[in-house]
Amino acid sequence: MARFLKDRAKAKGLAPGSLVFIGKQKMDVPVIQLMQYDSENLSEEEFSSIEDVAKKIKPEGVNWINIYGIHDLEMMNNLGTQFNIPLLLLEDMLNTDQRPKYEDIEAHDAFILKMLQHEKPTDLIHAEQITIILGENYLLTLQEKRGDVFTHVRERIRKNKGRVRLNDNDYLAYALIDTIVDNYTILIENLGAKVEDLEDRIFSNQDTKIIEEIYRFKTELNYLRKTVRPVKEVIYALLKTENSYFQDKNKVFLKDLYDLVVQATDAIELYNSLVADQLNIYNTNANNRLNEVMKVLTIFASIFIPLTFIAGVYGMNFKYIPELDFKSSYPIFWGVVGVIIVGLLYFFKRKKWL
Amino acid sequence: MARFLKDRAKAKGLAPGSLVFIGKQKMDVPVIQLMQYDSENLSEEEFSSIEDVAKKIKPEGVNWINIYGIHDLEMMNNLGTQFNIPLLLLEDMLNTDQRPKYEDIEAHDAFILKMLQHEKPTDLIHAEQITIILGENYLLTLQEKRGDVFTHVRERIRKNKGRVRLNDNDYLAYALIDTIVDNYTILIENLGAKVEDLEDRIFSNQDTKIIEEIYRFKTELNYLRKTVRPVKEVIYALLKTENSYFQDKNKVFLKDLYDLVVQATDAIELYNSLVADQLNIYNTNANNRLNEVMKVLTIFASIFIPLTFIAGVYGMNFKYIPELDFKSSYPIFWGVVGVIIVGLLYFFKRKKWL
Amino acid sequence: MARFLKDRAKAKGLAPGSLVFIGKQKMDVPVIQLMQYDSENLSEEEFSSIEDVAKKIKPEGVNWINIYGIHDLEMMNNLGTQFNIPLLLLEDMLNTDQRPKYEDIEAHDAFILKMLQHEKPTDLIHAEQITIILGENYLLTLQEKRGDVFTHVRERIRKNKGRVRLNDNDYLAYALIDTIVDNYTILIENLGAKVEDLEDRIFSNQDTKIIEEIYRFKTELNYLRKTVRPVKEVIYALLKTENSYFQDKNKVFLKDLYDLVVQATDAIELYNSLVADQLNIYNTNANNRLNEVMKVLTIFASIFIPLTFIAGVYGMNFKYIPELDFKSSYPIFWGVVGVIIVGLLYFFKRKKWL
Amino acid sequence: MARFLKDRAKAKGLAPGSLVFIGKQKMDVPVIQLMQYDSENLSEEEFSSIEDVAKKIKPEGVNWINIYGIHDLEMMNNLGTQFNIPLLLLEDMLNTDQRPKYEDIEAHDAFILKMLQHEKPTDLIHAEQITIILGENYLLTLQEKRGDVFTHVRERIRKNKGRVRLNDNDYLAYALIDTIVDNYTILIENLGAKVEDLEDRIFSNQDTKIIEEIYRFKTELNYLRKTVRPVKEVIYALLKTENSYFQDKNKVFLKDLYDLVVQATDAIELYNSLVADQLNIYNTNANNRLNEVMKVLTIFASIFIPLTFIAGVYGMNFKYIPELDFKSSYPIFWGVVGVIIVGLLYFFKRKKWL
Amino acid sequence: MARFLKDRAKAKGLAPGSLVFIGKQKMDVPVIQLMQYDSENLSEEEFSSIEDVAKKIKPEGVNWINIYGIHDLEMMNNLGTQFNIPLLLLEDMLNTDQRPKYEDIEAHDAFILKMLQHEKPTDLIHAEQITIILGENYLLTLQEKRGDVFTHVRERIRKNKGRVRLNDNDYLAYALIDTIVDNYTILIENLGAKVEDLEDRIFSNQDTKIIEEIYRFKTELNYLRKTVRPVKEVIYALLKTENSYFQDKNKVFLKDLYDLVVQATDAIELYNSLVADQLNIYNTNANNRLNEVMKVLTIFASIFIPLTFIAGVYGMNFKYIPELDFKSSYPIFWGVVGVIIVGLLYFFKRKKWL
Numbered sequence A, B, C, D, E: 001m002a003r004f005l006k007d008r009a010k011a012k013g014l015a016p017g018s019l020v021f022i023g024k025q026k027m028d029v030p031v032i033q034l035m036q037y038d039s040e041n042l043s044e045e046e047f048s049s050i051e052d053v054a055k056k057i058k059p060e061g062v063n064w065i066n067i068y069g070i071h072d073l074e075m076m077n078n079l080g081t082q083f084n085i086p087l088l089l090l091e092d093m094l095n096t097d098q099r100p101k102y103e104d105i106e107a108h109d110a111f112i113l114k115m116l117q118h119e120k121p122t123d124l125i126h127a128e129q130i131t132i133i134l135g136e137n138y139l140l141t142l143q144e145k146r147g148d149v150f151t152h153v154r155e156r157i158r159k160n161k162g163r164v165r166l167n168d169n170d171y172l173a174y175a176l177i178d179t180i181v182d183n184y185t186i187l188i189e190n191l192g193a194k195v196e197d198l199e200d201r202i203f204s205n206q207d208t209k210i211i212e213e214i215y216r217f218k219t220e221l222n223y224l225r226k227t228v229r230p231v232k233e234v235i236y237a238l239l240k241t242e243n244s245y246f247q248d249k250n251k252v253f254l255k256d257l258y259d260l261v262v263q264a265t266d267a268i269e270l271y272n273s274l275v276a277d278q279l280n281i282y283n284t285n286a287n288n289r290l291n292e293v294m295k296v297l298t299i300f301a302s303i304f305i306p307l308t309f310i311a312g313v314y315g316m317n318f319k320y321i322p323e324l325d326f327k328s329s330y331p332i333f334w335g336v337v338g339v340i341i342v343g344l345l346y347f348f349k350r351k352k353w354l
Helices: A050-056 A073-083 A087-094 A151-158 A169-204 A209-240 A248-313 A329-350 B050-055 B073-083 B087-094 B151-158 B169-204 B209-240 B248-313 B329-350 C050-055 C073-083 C087-094 C151-158 C169-204 C209-240 C248-313 C329-350 D050-055 D073-083 D087-094 D151-158 D169-204 D209-240 D248-313 D329-350 E050-056 E073-083 E087-094 E151-158 E169-204 E209-240 E248-313 E329-350
Strands: A031-037 A042-047 A062-068 A101-105 A108-119 A124-134 A139-143 B031-037 B042-047 B062-068 B101-105 B108-119 B124-134 B139-143 C031-037 C042-047 C062-068 C101-105 C108-119 C124-134 C139-143 D031-037 D042-047 D062-068 D101-103 D109-119 D124-134 D139-143 E031-037 E042-047 E062-068 E101-105 E108-119 E124-134 E139-143
Touching (some): A031 A050, A062 A169, A073 A087, A087 A101, A087 A108, A101 A209, A108 A209, A151 A169, A169 A209, A169 A248, A169 C209, A209 A248, A248 B248, B031 B050, B031 B151, B042 B050, B050 B073, B062 B169, B073 B087, B087 B101, B087 D248, B101 B209, B169 B209, B209 D248, C031 C151, C042 C050, C050 C073, C062 C169, C087 C108, C108 C169, C108 C209, C124 C169, C139 C169, C151 C169, C169 C209, C169 E209, C248 E209, D031 D050, D031 D151, D042 D050, D050 D073, D062 D169, D073 D087, D087 D109, D101 D209, D109 D209, D169 D209, D169 D248, D209 E248, D248 E248, E073 E087, E108 E209, E124 E209, E139 E169, E151 E169, E169 E209
Parallel strands (some): A062 A139, E062 E139
Antiparallel strands (some): A124 A139, B101 B108, C031 C042, C108 C124, E101 E108, E108 E124
16 A cells, blocks of 8 residues: 555646645544634634634734644635635645645745654554644644644643743744654654664574564655655745744744754664664674575585495495405494594584584 | 667767657657637637748737647758747757756747656556747647647636636646646656555565566666656756746746655655665565575485484495394384484574574 | 663653753762863862852853753753853753754854763763853853763863963863864774774684674764764854854864864764675675585585485395396496596586585 | 776876876877868868968868877977967876866867777777867867767768858867767667666576676776766866857857766666666576575475485394384385375475475 | 774873874984975985074075974974974874865965875885975975885976976975875776776686775775875865965966866776676676576485485385386386486476576
8 A cells, every 4th residue: 555655646637726635534524723822811712614713813912723624625715715825835735745845925934744643553654744824913734634743732822831822923833843843753763762672683583573674664764754854944944034924033943943853864864774784784694594504404414415325335235245244344334434424524624614 | 678768879970950850750740739718719720831820829818839740850940940949959859868958048948848658568657758838929839649648738728727728828838847747746656556565575475576576666766767857957947047938926836846846756766765675675585585495404404314324324234233133223223313303403493493 | 772862752742942851860969160260370169059150250261160960950940040041052951862063042152062982881882962151251061971071171271281271261162172072083993993803804704793793883883973973063163153252263273173073074984884895795705605615515415416326226125136136236336436426526626616 | 907097107207297198009190180161161181290280270260170199299299389288288188098178278178078989899988088179260179099080070061061161160169079979878878778688688587698798887887977977067167167269159059068968977877777776686586596496405305305214214124123024014105205295295385485 | 903093092182282193103313305496506405403494495496395204293393483383283294194184374385195105015005194384485395204205306306307497386386296196096097907807807717815805995995085085175175265375377287186186086986886896796696606506406406316215215125015026127217217307307497497
């Protein structure tokens, strides 16, 4: 089953900018949540239509609109109209296989990012696409699946912990992106720990299961790289732009975030080369074991095959084999056997096979 | 058969700029189609000479001239004269092995691109060269083979779907390029799905057919990379130029297109490293299987070859072998055999070969 | 056990900028040391609170505050308040898995670096994080573990050797970083010497222990690269910035330091490719040895298995085997055996197996 | 024999700028040819001294001086004096192992390039160095061996085909370089076709000759890369310079030439990775075949070695072997043999070796 | 023994800029030589102290001071004082493991470079460090070992050959560096010729010595790369700087030198990939030979092991084996043997093992 690419063929032949949801529907009915707060007040509400929520937006304080269930094309169309979001961006949001990107288009800072999590039952890492749109006095977040990535941020808002209640929409956007990226590093760390654990098994064991794990880790690292690397470009582009809604006082947070993404990509490359090394070493070990197996076979066969031939000779039923009648033939036979064995053992010893 | 390079030797010794068709003729007679439209009107006509179609071009609205059968050098010469297309560009158009490129020369934006499709009967990906020339009030598209790449766009024009009827020549050029690039991603996706499907077979099976498939996928990915990577430069150059006929309001579409090409090249690299990993893992598995085979051989041979020797000893016809007359020799023989078997099994157990 | 990444999961869900110590506590109680000197005077004192030491800072001369035991979050909070250090930087200092970096934020030059040393009992290289903060008239150094990296510098200050007493805070910062980087090159050199020593063993021996060492060296080089490479960026950024407290007259030292880091990273890459070559050569040697083993087996088996068959034939008990009664059968048998042996030996000789 | 580097040791210890011919002399006596033309007139002459030819140069039209036999140091010295060519450039021209380069020195555009051709009897690609010097009103071409690279251009001049007679010296220089580069692409194409032809043999055959061919192709591609890659820099430098004699109207040809070189280097890399893939696949196939061989051996040996042991047991001459006297022993023996064979075949079947 | 890194640990704990000689002392007493010349006059003298030689420097003409035996720290200190050379540079000069570099510090152009030569008795390439300091009216060259690298240049000065007597200090500096770099290319060429010679042995022979040579060549190429690559940066930095003492008229020589270094590094990479290819091919050949060995074994064993079993059956001493009494048993036995042999040979033929 294709994990790396989604069913893009669906969109074939459509005009650019035509809305089509590429991905797997995970909600029956979309959910629209509005969270409004400033340093003193906080209110939370749920809506079923974009128009309703749009009316509620206040010019002051933070207006965070969170939407689950982006497969609903009508709602998305409304969203475009109400929030003045260009069609192309809507199209990108709906293609859940979109490469992570940042765009400052028509009075919006738009981020398309991936939220990573382990998926049941395979336990493979899986990406869920999240769009974050920062407008002049609101912040929009959109994804298909109801997830828990924002739970921690919401708690901090509700309990008024950290700096989030003291700041504006842009800080909230930063806090969300930071949560997403932070999650990357935790996943990489978990994977990395498993990779480092392989180390011992490569030397002590010879189980072949290890190969499946190495392959899986390589695939997971590929998947992580595909997801995380573009985020570096995203944050870099954001840091360089001068049109974004991010206030200068918050740029220091973005710089810190950038360092975190760099660290994450560095770690991915590090583990990648670690796994590659492990595979190499595993192969070398396998070769060494094959060498050992073949040495045992060669030593056994090279000693006993000639001896069996000699025994065979004197098992022949020729009428005239003079040795058969000698009294000392049998002890001499054993003597010859002994000499051959000792000679070959010495030969193998000199070859360092023993 | 050379799939990667065409018969360039044909052009050897010709002056630069001499017209010669390098490739395979696929049409008997060229076809010249004119499609004229604006937001309200639409007309379609076929012509047999360039002069005729040139006269019909209107200063207003979109004039799309589509030509199949570029092998007709006389027609191409006429084209150069009528539309003021420099000889060098004509030469490039006729060399169907031309690297994809963009040029803004003498009042034209010219694109040479590749349309990819699976070719019968090998099912290999095959490139068909397409030239798109954007002039002040017309758009020229040229290819050798009558294909269906533009069908979807034509339908959208006829049924007035999407934005294409509301826009000018430059938007049409964008829509065509977008169709071509979109097609790349679908091909990559198909190939990628096959690559991901290999995964299971690598572990469960030991069929050697898999190697042929891996090699084929590697070759296809090389072919795709050769075709797609230059398109990145093409779109980038287009985005950077200030002389193109592309209106600023349409630059956002080009930016989106650029992202799509980046995603396509990323995917090619991803699948490339996936296939390389699979080949590595396949080899490691093959080594492991060889190890197992050799262990079985070694265990069987190392146990039974010495035993056969002992049996051979007592099959000898020496007159004086005292053991032959002992009553208990035969049971003792089996005892020794048992001890040897158990001893060797223990030895192999300790070596973890069992 | 994960050596490459620390337990970052601890910080999950915390607001960015929340203080949490990620790493292993190595001190019971923090130690705060103040060293004050100029070209003529020198005093050293220990404190238990940040407030106390902050009061003692003189506007003239060098004020070097060294802190061991950064796990004490209260102390770190005080530090932030007293020295006006932003929360984000404090957070980075406390994450002992932070990528080395340089920042010139709010009237500080801040460096997060790694001190490398061999750790008991594994003898593996281990990184201890050091933060160096250069303020207008003080220098702060912070780490968790009481180490000896600064001993040499302290001795030079006490004994008034070298240039350190004649210079300001910025020179002291340089001297400390130089000590750290110098230590890298010594570690790399030690590792490199071991790598070069492998050379002979790869050819003369066939011990399999060598594989474990090669793997270990690869891992150590990965670890070194992860630590040293970012330092290049650190020094480069420092050289390019115009806001740092480093005086222009001291820039020449930074330039020299940069060259040293470049040399260190070059050496890491060099040893990396050396180890990779050694592994390749080891594998090739192992293959050659397998070839030799198999040749011995093949020669023995191919000669004696047919001979044993012939002997077996005349050991058969058929009533009517005419050869059994011929007088010359036995010598003819040996003649045939001789011909077969010589023939096969010639065959193997011609194949160059002998 | 060294094909990649020429005997540079000859020049050891000489002052920079001392003239010495590094390479193989291929002409007895130098040949100096002058071709003069404009759009209407054409004359061709041969000379034996540089002085004579220098006098004949006309200020108008194209003066093309072509020299074979650059080993003649006296002539080269004269050339330097008459055409004001700096010593260093003369030195470079005489070193036939010079890396391709472009220089605009002292009123000359100088190109040192390589003409590639298959050499008898090895059929290996071989480079012949060509120097092209474009002065204000003349064009100099120099090489050691009388070759046919310019034949096509000369024919076009004589027959007044193409644009060459209508243009100046700079166009002639372009036409010559274009001919050289065009020749690269043909060589690459030929090599590429052979590489692609290997494909089938890798799977269907097991001939070991294929390895020699793969190695030869890799070496040829290295040789091509060494020759072609610097030409990219040459043309790029020429495009960027503002001092060259190339007229702006001809820059479009240079741009086209640049695209051609890029395509050539792309193709070299493509074939390089194709050959590397083929070698990998070949190795994998060889491993698979070894696996198959070993399975056959293991199956035969594992079945018949135990059986031979049993037969050996009942061939023993012990006096008291009760089974020997049982009437049903022989059929039972065959029964046991049958059971063992079936059992092992089932065992191997389950292991998927059959 | 560590060849790649020198005993840097010696300098541990020293203040930056402390003088310590890192390397192997090769002279008992330092030698200080002064060569003074202009286009007409030439004088040579030897001194034992820096002060003496400093007094002799004339404001006109070239003053070349050459020093052997830099281990003498007192002399080096004097040198620093007399010629105003900063401590850091002295420190770098004394560290014979310094990475090649160029610095224009305090009225000097300083170059630290490596002179390469084959060392007895191992014949390995070995680097000797050379420092070249170009001041306003003098040129200093320093190395530890009395070598012959400058012999050719000195001869040219004495015999007034080439341009060197007509030019200033900067041209002399260029001539020396050119000599050093020229020497690189000769060494690379020699090594390259040996690498190319391996080619035939890889196919015709199966000697295992070849592996040791391949490893040695790889190591030598690593060593060369480490030495030569930084020189590219050195010359590039020199070309870009505007503060150097190099006169503009001599820049053309530097440009030529740069091309030479590029050619040298290109050649190193070329040979590196050639050696890597050779190792790959060698391994593939070894695998093919193993395949062949195993086929021989398998064919012999698979044919004769079953036959031996059959012979064994009729060697059994069971009382009731009906076949034993048939008259035609023996010829039938041979018939069966013939059928089995022919059958198996056909089987192996069909598998293409014969």
